[in-house]
Amino acid sequence: AQKVTQAQTEISVVEKEDVTLDCVYETRDTTYYLFWYKQPPSGELVFLIRRNSFDEQNEISGRYSWNFQKSTSSFNFTITASQVVDSAVYFCALLSGNTPLVFGKGTRLSVIA
């Protein structure tokens, strides 16, 4: 069965620190997609990234970077030089086979000024 584990329930960092949010997934499918979504206090879900299982290249977008490692079934998300506006709940999600999007429980990030 598909499963996404975000072991970190809450993280607090001081502004300008780097922070990594962990995501471990389980699937038996060889083709799958991994996602990160941001849920700010206002409640909406903001799409951040999609990565397919055949593309293990790390990606950087501004202060955000993602490290996809199939060997450890992980898709970790790093925010460099965190800002208060990064405070949100971050969800990792998995789409594989014919099953719908499966979300992890989320990690609540608090960035303190």
Next chain:
Amino acid sequence: EPEVTQTPSHQVTQMGQEVILRCVPISNHLYFYWYRQILGQKVEFLVSFYNNEISEKSEIFDDQFSVERPDGSNFTLKIRSTKLEDSAMYFCATEHETYEQYFGPGTRLTVT
């Protein structure tokens, strides 16, 4: 930038009442979804809809729930007889063919 919209943003209803949550998808998107998030918990899949029919549904999506796209634009979720445990944030998501689901801002449903 096109976005998914949902109405209302907040709905308060009494137990046993019917509610209809509405979503306007991004115009060229073909796949539509409803998800639910109980306060403080993870986002859970309810149903997917493609080509005017349900393609998949979860065990949460029981006979009290229904979806339709009545006019080719709006995508609605109806709960026939609301229960207290239906209180949650309901998200609509739409997708073209890129496996990227874009979520609406959500409707917060409060059942009293």
